[in-house]
Amino acid sequence: MLSDANVAAVWLTLKLATITTVILLIVGTPLAWWLARTPSKWKGVVGAVVALPLVLPPTVLGFYLLITLGPHGPIGQLTQFLGWGVLPFTFAGLVVASVFYSMPFVVQPLQQAFEAVGARPLEVAATLRASPWDAFFTVVLPLAKPGFITAAILGFAHTVGEFGVVLMIGGNIPERTRVVSVQIYDHVEALEYAEAHVLAGGMLLFSFLVLLALYSRKRTSAWK
Amino acid sequence: MKSRFTPLLAGLVFAVSSLTVQAGEVQVAVAANFTAPMRKIAAAFEKDTGHKALLAFGATGKLYAQIKNGAPFQVFLAADDKTPAKLEAEGDTVPGSRFTYAIGTLVLWSAQPGYVDQQGEVLKKGQFKHLAVTNPKTAPYGAAAVATLTKLGLFDGLQSTFVTGENVSQTYQFIVTGNAELGFIALSQVMTDGQLSGGSTWIVPADLHEPIRQDAVVLANGKDQPAAQALVEYLKGEKAEAIIRSHGYDL
Numbered sequence: 001m002l003s004d005a006n007v008a009a010v011w012l013t014l015k016l017a018t019i020t021t022v023i024l025l026i027v028g029t030p031l032a033w034w035l036a037r038t039p040s041k042w043k044g045v046v047g048a049v050v051a052l053p054l055v056l057p058p059t060v061l062g063f064y065l066l067i068t069l070g071p072h073g074p075i076g077q078l079t080q081f082l083g084w085g086v087l088p089f090t091f092a093g094l095v096v097a098s099v100f101y102s103m104p105f106v107v108q109p110l111q112q113a114f115e116a117v118g119a120r121p122l123e124v125a126a127t128l129r130a131s132p133w134d135a136f137f138t139v140v141l142p143l144a145k146p147g148f149i150t151a152a153i154l155g156f157a158h159t160v161g162e163f164g165v166v167l168m169i170g171g172n173i174p175e176r177t178r179v180v181s182v183q184i185y186d187h188v189e190a191l192e193y194a195e196a197h198v199l200a201g202g203m204l205l206f207s208f209l210v211l212l213a214l215y216s217r218k219r220t221s222a223w224k
Numbered sequence: 225m226k227s228r229f230t231p232l233l234a235g236l237v238f239a240v241s242s243l244t245v246q247a248g249e250v251q252v253a254v255a256a257n258f259t260a261p262m263r264k265i266a267a268a269f270e271k272d273t274g275h276k277a278l279l280a281f282g283a284t285g286k287l288y289a290q291i292k293n294g295a296p297f298q299v300f301l302a303a304d305d306k307t308p309a310k311l312e313a314e315g316d317t318v319p320g321s322r323f324t325y326a327i328g329t330l331v332l333w334s335a336q337p338g339y340v341d342q343q344g345e346v347l348k349k350g351q352f353k354h355l356a357v358t359n360p361k362t363a364p365y366g367a368a369a370v371a372t373l374t375k376l377g378l379f380d381g382l383q384s385t386f387v388t389g390e391n392v393s394q395t396y397q398f399i400v401t402g403n404a405e406l407g408f409i410a411l412s413q414v415m416t417d418g419q420l421s422g423g424s425t426w427i428v429p430a431d432l433h434e435p436i437r438q439d440a441v442v443l444a445n446g447k448d449q450p451a452a453q454a455l456v457e458y459l460k461g462e463k464a465e466a467i468i469r470s471h472g473y474d475l
Binding site: 086190 | 283285286288289354356359361362386387388389390394397398401402403404
């Protein structure tokens with residue numbers, strides 16, 4: 001049913017979404033923790049920057065990434081200086097772009113979860129002589145687990161659904177940057193509607209099932 | 225209250241209807257690569273005829289899908305000759321209205337001055353990381369680029385350096401930002417008022433690929449619409465031709 005090219009695109013998309021989600025959970029956890037706790041006046045600024053991809057059209061983000069990551073851009077100059085070359089048109093470039101693009105979908109649920117946990121459990125843990133790290137891993141993490149699950153699901157699903165940014169900085173290279181959404185676009189443009197339907201229908205079903213899992217889970221836990 | 229507003233309303237209705245009687249409107253779907261010249265042509269058209277052309281720009285394949293699904297366009301200026309022919313065969317056009325409004329010119333272009341030489345020898349040296357092309361499956365300029373490379377015997381050697389834009393505008397963006405050292409685009413993108421606008425350019429000889437014919441067609445919606453007919457006549461006229469040529473298209 002799926003051609004080799006479509007299989008490659010599906011595989012690449014899953015790989016991109018998995019790596020992006022893992023990085024976002026690692027980077028997003030301390031960031032969300034800071035946002036949930038800090039009294040700093042920078043909280044608003046950082047929170048706004050994290051949320052930018054929610055409101056910006058992907059073409060804006062993609063355009064600026066193409067410029068800043070490119071050979072004349074500041075990050076491009078840095079990566080060249082470090083001997084890594086430039087990021088656009090590479091899988092690593094897609095990962096960097098996706099981390100920015102899906103950031104709010106991971107950070108915001110985590111931040112809400114941490115805020116819901118509050119300061120009290122940590123204070124109690126401290127009186128029991130738990131170190132801050134100890135308290136975080138044994139008290140906060142279990143309490144914030146639903147937030148982590150929501151963050152991981154949304155981050156993954158949102159990366160799978162990414163299109164505009166990938167199109168701008170990916171260069172549509174088979175097996176390196178041609179993800180499912182770009183492949184669908186190609187099929188539609190080439191009037192290969194049958195091929196497009198297979199992938200587009202699959203994407204619709206996948207997204208629905210992910211959201212169904214997410215919202216069903218929320219309801220049961222809320223009613224417990 | 226009512227009586228005070230009635231004359232006002234009647235006057236307004238009269239004003240609006242007299243406007244539409246005098247000047248027709250034509251809704252036009254235009255291939256993205258023809259954006260700049262078409263804006264100028266539409267402005268001149270409105271000035272000369274009083275008709276107004278409402279322009280919608282997009283990729284030819286997408287515009288085709290919209291037309292097939294009931295978009296209200298009356299005239300379609302495609303980036304190729306296949307799509308209008310397909311619409312004609314499917315009975316979505318006014319029969320016999322299809323014509324070539326412009327012939328595109330393929331160029332190899334780099335944003336760096338002196339990078340691309342006048343003979344395109346830079347391709348044979350192959351000292352670059354990324355060669356930007358437009359998707360050959362969907363874009364005529366992409367197909368022409370692939371045909372050119374194939375004819376020069378360079379396609380297999382260079383294929384691994386390809387980065388693919390979805391349309392010529394995106395391909396241009398890859399090159400102008402320096403992410404790709406060079407690439408194949410339309411002459412119209414680097415030409416304004418008959419002048420090349422910077423970087424370095426090799427104008428690919430026309431015998432290296434099939435001509436890039438851009439055809440226009442009157443759609444079924446445009447049947448018996450004076451404004452649609454007027455626009456088609458205007459496109460074939462001298463004023464339009466001068467604008468089209470000044471943007472690097474042939475006729």
